[in-house]
Amino acid sequence: MLSTLNSLSRITCVLFLIAPTSIALADHVPTQTPYDISIACDSSNGDITVTWQESDGFESSPPERYAIGFDVNENGTADAYAVANSTGWETALSYKSYVFSASYRESIFGNTQGTFNAKVRADNDTDSSYSEWTSTVGIACDYGSTTTTSSTTTSSTTTSSTTTSSTTTTTTIPPTTTTTTTLPPPPPPTTTTTLYVVVMADGTESEYTETEVNDGTIERDQERIDNELEFGCFMTNAQIERGDCIIIIEVYEEEDYEEEYNTEEELFNDVVVVDEVEDEFIEEEFIELSEQEIKELEKQMEFEVKELELKDEIEFFEFDNEEEAQEFIETFIEVEEFLEELEEVKVEEIVFKDIPKDIIIEIEDEITEDELVKEVFTDESEAETEVQEQVVEEEVELTKEEIKVEVAELEEVIEEIIVIDIPEVTEEELEKYTEEELIEYEEAKEEAIEEFVEELETEEVVEILEEINDVGVENLAEVSQEVIEVVAQVVEEVITIAQEEVLTEEQTEVVAEVLGFTETEDVQIVAEAIKTDENVAQAVDEFVERAVEFAKNDSDQEFTLADATTEIAFESFVASPVSVIIDIDLDAINLNNIANDMTTDQKEKAQEVIVPTILVRIVSFALRRFD
């Protein structure tokens, strides 16, 4: 009994721990669906007001606006049209509303009759996060005729009681139906409204009030008409841009086309050539194409174009069947593409004056199967291409002399670009400084470097980085401490620049090379990561100094930003192990894009640790079973 109670208490304890986890995660959806949607009709002016409640604010991507879908039908759907309000999330659990005026509805649906259905969705375009739609609410609000609000209440109550004498009495209250029909509303108020008759581009005339003229309703209506003609969606340009309209690409099936328009044979075989070709509509098929299908279509088009180009040449060859001819064209295209790729390969001539002894050249000969299979056709006969050997990677380690030259170049570039406004101090003078004076001097120097580097142009920063790449971060130990400080500041600055402006592809490549990234996208990821992750920010700050220290240990391995990040994470963990748990910002966690804020290098390093850990655990479980 006691052990059962014990088990029960433990299970309760576990459930108690698990339960809030799911609730916490549920609350932190990226963008919450609006609550408590309702709809109301103002019979005095025919306005329909859709009201909803804002979320509690516990979301990663709060709404920047609300989309209101609407339609008039009896099916209870609101998918045909949508508008967006101008304000997003403001106050937790406050109410927002959107008014559909009678004239607006009339301009879209032709009249204000029928049940007007609406639903709401919260949008955050910045994060591309959209909530679910709310349930649909509907109301009939015919302005000018009769506003009818009918509500049917059906209640059914069944009670039963059993007496000790086993007799059962059942009382059933019949369902009651109450129908309330409001009387026709009073005639519209006799206010004087200036009406403007506007002739639209398609020749139709519409009436607008002064307010509607001023608030841009005419322009929006014109956009709706234009877009309906162009895309079949009665929507404004803003709605189209937002993607509310599903634009359908019209595709003719090729076979139908050929069947219908292949008049070639008829013309040649028929004795009488009929001038009037039967004008029949081809059944059009509307297909939404995926990216894969579009690529296939493009490939097919390319094939057909090439087929036409080679049509005359093909006649010189004799093919046994159509398949062989098609194969020839495909091979021709492949060979052309291959030759284009070859043209893009830059051939650099390297001249060595004195060939140093310690040059290590790693050459990998990679011949892909596709290249071996490729065939080229000569004018006379078919022949196989020569095997192309491709040099994939060529790493040249710099000699000490070359390093010295590169270091001198780097120092020269830095001296040209950077002018630090602090008094020059000789080594002898520095030796005479007290500790306090030394610290003060170092701080002043650091501040001066920081100020100057901040003012540098992006091109100048990238120029210094290019020189760093020439030297190699691992060889920076050869340069003076001042240069290292400048380089460290420049690396930090370039990441700040990457936050504020878009670097060109070449600039990004230079930055990526300095930080040891294989993927250029990692530069942008780091630029974003330093905003939220202190370890990454500190790693960028100290990367150069740590790389230099690492190089002093004569390690053959490359030191990257991921290494610096891991080192700093370990140091902060040792300093305060609890902070790893305490300093967690649950609001910032978004399960949808987990690990998107990690660089490829960091992911690879993490993978190297996590996978063995899991494998060890699995093996230990397996061994325990065998025991």
Add this chain to the structure above:
Amino acid sequence: MINKLWSWLIQAVKETLNLAWTLVGLVIATLTLTGQAQQITAIATVITLAIWLLTIGFRK
């Protein structure tokens, strides 16, 4: 009650020691990761360890 708590504490230490290698791996993994992945791994490790220790009796 104190005896039970004490015996549970001893059991918890034993279980934690059994998990030492796994925990070392997870701690290193947490330190190697950055951003959200790091935070989630840290939380998951702590919660799972807590559940593991609280359910010693139940699992036996």
